[in-house]
Amino acid sequence: MNKPIAPPRMTGFAHSETMPGPLSPSSASSILAAVGDVTFILSPAGKILDIAVAQGELASHGFASWVGSDWVDTVTPESRGKVAEMLADAVKDGATPRWRQINHPAAGGDVPVRYMVMALDEGSRLVAVGRDMRGAAMMQQRLLQTQQSLERDYIRLRQAETRYRLLFEIASEPVLIIDAATRRIREANPAAHHMLDADDGALIGDQAQTIFDPRDRDAFVAYLGAVEAADDVAPVTLRLNNARGAADISARLFRQARTALLLVRITAEQDTVADHHRHDATLRDVVERMPDAFVLADADLNILTANAAFIEITQMPSIDRIKGARLGSWLGRPGIDLELIIGQLREHGSVRNVASILRGSAGTEEEIEVSAVVAPMGSTTCYGFTIRNVARRLRDAPALVRDAPRSVEQLTELVGRMSLKEIVRESTDLIERLCIEAALEYTSDNRASAAEILGLSRQSLYSKLHRHGLGNLVAGDQ
Missing domain, CATH: 1.10.10 (Arc Repressor Mutant, subunit A)
Known part of the structure; x- marks a missing residue:
């Protein structure tokens, strides 16, 4: 535990011969009045014998009218215990006087005064020297108000940042934030990652020109240079990398924390978007119609989706009864086949024509061949399986x-x-x-x-x- 810090002990002057002789009452009164903003001469019992007020403002609070009153009656209830302790310490031998804050009630609010009480004439009288603390209290109040204002501004800033961050994340238009000095991507919204077929966060830190066809990269760098020099640069059409088609590029320069940044918007041409959606629809239709069963499962081998051939081979009534179920409920001998297939997938990324069995919902078993591949989807890993029924081929083979x-x-x-x-x-x-x-x-x-x-x-x-x-x-x- 931390020990309380004792108040510094008061020491006398080092050379007593330099002290003046006995002071006159007027000199002593002037010195005591000059030491503090208000000074009380007290009896040992705490009765106010005389008052000296250095500031007229304190006199306006009625300090000068307290002569003949008990000091304890001029303070607020919570300060009376401090007054009693200070009077007791002043008449106690060897006690070191210390400063204590006392509050006096007033019409405009409590007046805080910091007092120190000392004994005079071997304890026959006491002197209480006080310093007005309203200036310090006002300074503390200003500091508190400033801190509260800063906190309110910080909350408003965080709320605004949250709103703009949400708008940035849910925007359907691909947007990049690029460092103007290094040409590296500082931020990219999900729409940009989806458009460029990149995992979440994969674009951060890359050179911005790498998302374009190598033949258009120099044109993109030149366009960014033009945007830095002028504000009215028209959008430019450039080809994206990996044959993703052309897109309209528009950029705007702004500064944040003394750093020049570029906000780049990417608008894919409608033909490219339409072709992309059309190809996706065609691929889904082909997978649905293919004669071999196809099933997509997550990392825990829970079924995400499957085609009509898989529904037929498992003898289930609909795809809704299959989604979320364990693939091991139908595929392979328990504890053998799937574990071997997944081990090969994790090591090699794909397997081909693995012999296994498929158990139907009616208890039937069919001999099958399984091929599988790892299918990354964002930050998760999925597995795609094609299943071919070879029972008929084996039955029709020669004896x-x-x-x-x-x-x-x-x-x-x-x-x-x-x-x-x-x-x-x-x-x-x-x-x-x-x-x-x-x-x-x-x-x-x-x-x-x-x-x-x-x-x-x-x-x-x-x-x-x-x-x-x-x-x-x-x-x-x-």
Whole structure:
């Protein structure tokens, strides 16, 4: 805890021989009257014996009429305790006098006076020297009023800034604030980011000319120079970068915080805007009509939108029943396929033709192939999935496709389409069939000799021949 700071102790003069002799009553009275704005001579009990007022203004408040009154009766109620403490300290041995503020009631309001009380004639009389504090109070009042005025101005400034910031943000017209010295973009509203296909905040700090076609960048820099020199420069038509079409550019110079800035407005030509909207509409129509299912999901794999083919393959009644649902409710084996696909997407950005299954709402399962890509949308990440139903293609394939694979490559292609148990069974059948075919070829299709070479009974060999479809049961038996 901070200790209270003790008042400075009063010390006497260093050379007593320089002091004058006993002062006359008139000299002492003059000195005491000159020390403060008002001076009281008090009895030890606090009765006012005499008053000296240095300023006529204090006399107008009735100070001179208080002779014979108790000092405590001339102050406001909250100051009476201070008066009692000052009188007690003045007659106390070793006590150091200190200044205390006392308020006197008056018709125009309380009069603040700062007093210090000292004992005279070994405590037979007291002297209270007071200094008028109205000047300091008035100065404090002015300071408070100035501070309140500044706060009101600051609030108005913040409110105006909020209004203009809101107008800047919601404006449909692209607007840029460019540093006139460096030609760098200081601010850009959302409409400018949308028009230039940039993420929020991505344009800040870039050179302004980079948003235009390289062939028109020098013309844009020259136009900004003309705007700095004159106020009536007509707008100019320039081509935007990345084949976004032409746009009308108008600029205005202004200053803020001693910095020259340029406010640049970009108005795209109507043909360019119409083409952009028309292409967007065409793209949406193509995605909606494509035969393969398409679904767009957020970073948590919640469905944002999907086309008609996805609604059909999931056997759901409408798109409203799909939006917001988890993609894992239909796609892939739980805890396996989607986790692998998302891991590949995060590492490579895209995946192609991953074998999986799709579970319909009626409990059906279809074999599918999934391709996916990362689709950034502003500051968030989304995933686009195309899903192709391959069940009909697998069913319509020749029976040889479902026979035992003929090579290790064919076996590895089964990963993702079949479980490990099924793949092991397929590989066992492959080895068994290859061995039987080799034994028959070695014995010139003599079943008895082939069974002996393979270490099988003749009945076991016939059974395996029948299971693998390797001819009738008696041909080549002799």
